[in-house]
Amino acid sequence: MDGHELELFCHRLPKVELHTHLNTSYSPESLRQLIALSGDTWEHAMEELHISSDRDIDESFKLYTKIQKLVTTEKAVYLLTRSVIKEYAADNVKYMELRSTPKEIPETGMSRELYLRTMIRAVRDCEQEGLDIIVKLLVSIDRRQGVKVAEMAVDLAEKLMQETNGLVLGIDFSGDPKVGDAANFISVFLDAGRRGLKLGLHLAELPNFEETRRVLKACCDHCVVRIGHGTYLHRYDQATGHDEVEAFVAERKIPIEACLTSNLRTKTVENLEQHHFKYWLDKDHPVILCTDGKGVYATSLTEEYIKAARTFSLTKQMLKEYVISTLDHIFASEETRQVLRARFQQFQV
Numbered sequence: 001m002d003g004h005e006l007e008l009f010c011h012r013l014p015k016v017e018l019h020t021h022l023n024t025s026y027s028p029e030s031l032r033q034l035i036a037l038s039g040d041t042w043e044h045a046m047e048e049l050h051i052s053s054d055r056d057i058d059e060s061f062k063l064y065t066k067i068q069k070l071v072t073t074e075k076a077v078y079l080l081t082r083s084v085i086k087e088y089a090a091d092n093v094k095y096m097e098l099r100s101t102p103k104e105i106p107e108t109g110m111s112r113e114l115y116l117r118t119m120i121r122a123v124r125d126c127e128q129e130g131l132d133i134i135v136k137l138l139v140s141i142d143r144r145q146g147v148k149v150a151e152m153a154v155d156l157a158e159k160l161m162q163e164t165n166g167l168v169l170g171i172d173f174s175g176d177p178k179v180g181d182a183a184n185f186i187s188v189f190l191d192a193g194r195r196g197l198k199l200g201l202h203l204a205e206l207p208n209f210e211e212t213r214r215v216l217k218a219c220c221d222h223c224v225v226r227i228g229h230g231t232y233l234h235r236y237d238q239a240t241g242h243d244e245v246e247a248f249v250a251e252r253k254i255p256i257e258a259c260l261t262s263n264l265r266t267k268t269v270e271n272l273e274q275h276h277f278k279y280w281l282d283k284d285h286p287v288i289l290c291t292d293g294k295g296v297y298a299t300s301l302t303e304e305y306i307k308a309a310r311t312f313s314l315t316k317q318m319l320k321e322y323v324i325s326t327l328d329h330i331f332a333s334e335e336t337r338q339v340l341r342a343r344f345q346q347f348q349v
């Protein structure tokens with residue numbers, strides 16, 4: 001398949017996005033609108049943001065904070081949520097789990113609950129409009145904000161899950177992996193699981209071996225868990241001399257959300273050839289291609305599929321089978337899975 005054919009194919013392929021953060025998923029157009037809403041000028045804001053420069057993980061987190069300053073009002077949260085959904089739909093993503101950290105911003109009258117309700121309103125409006133994409137929401141816990149805020153996030157997520165009949169369906173655990181200890185949140189994760197919330201946990205994005213081991217062992221037999229990034233899961237043995245984490249993940253087939261471009265840009269993976277996507281794929285372990293933040297990493301889900309296909313020599317048929325297999329790991333109901341599976345199977349290679 002030549003380059004152009006591959007690009008068209010990957011665009012046409014119906015896809016599933018399981019790991020994307022709202023505030024890092026802007027497009028040039030929505031960014032322009034957010035800047036205008038904030039009253040700032042494009043030139044000044046762009047200078048502040050340094051959007052195009054390559055950056056490591058520390059620099060990335062500084063950038064996220066700057067972007068979040070543009071998304072502090074109800075109007076901005078609505079605008080961004082709606083644009084992100086439309087852009088994913090245009091990329092032929094048929095099912096998406098969108099995650100975001102609810103914010104409390106007294107200056108704009110924003111509360112955590114209003115933030116999430118605004119996202120829900122945007123999702124509902126997209127449904128009304130008839131966009132060909134199913135969207136579910138995960139409530140993010142930012143590890144930098146500590147356990148008390150995490151508990152509030154779980155309370156809100158449960159309340160909204162019940163109210164929305166499962167539009168909100170889980171928790172994301174994210175934030176700077178250099179800050180705090182994920183193991184301090186184990187009781188929060190278990191509580192969320194008991195309440196029926198599914199868990200997408202950023203783990204082993206950096207060599208945080210001990211917290212990764214403790215969280216997985218405590219939670220995976222009690223909750224539905226997917227691992228975000230998991231970049232260092234298979235490097236655990238070399239670093240510690242123990243193979244228990246990799247074996248634990250492999251035995252339970254805990255799905256891994258893999259973000260190629262993001263990991264390259266934040267320099268947690270040296271090059272695509274060495275990306276752990278291939279390592280786990282070769283073991284027939286569930287590993288799902290995701291974008292993480294299509295704005296900050298200037299990518300799209302189609303782009304991630306093109307990169308994976310080129311680097312790991314995936315054929316059209318393999319890509320079709322692969323994308324059908326990703327449906328096994330969505331957090332939505334079996335009924336939704338079946339509907340999507342039937343559609344994906346009809347896709348003509």
Ligand SMILES: CNc1ncnc2c1ncn2[C@@H]1O[C@H](COP(=O)(O)O)[C@@H](O)[C@H]1O
Pocket residue numbers: 021022023024060064065068099100101102140142174175176177202205262266292293
């Ligand atoms: C590069 N890998 C990453 N690792 C960990 N957390 C990340 C992340 N990328 C993004 N976030 C999390 O998502 C927030 C921005 O979106 P929301 O304001 O929630 O929509 C960041 O503040 C961080 O907590």
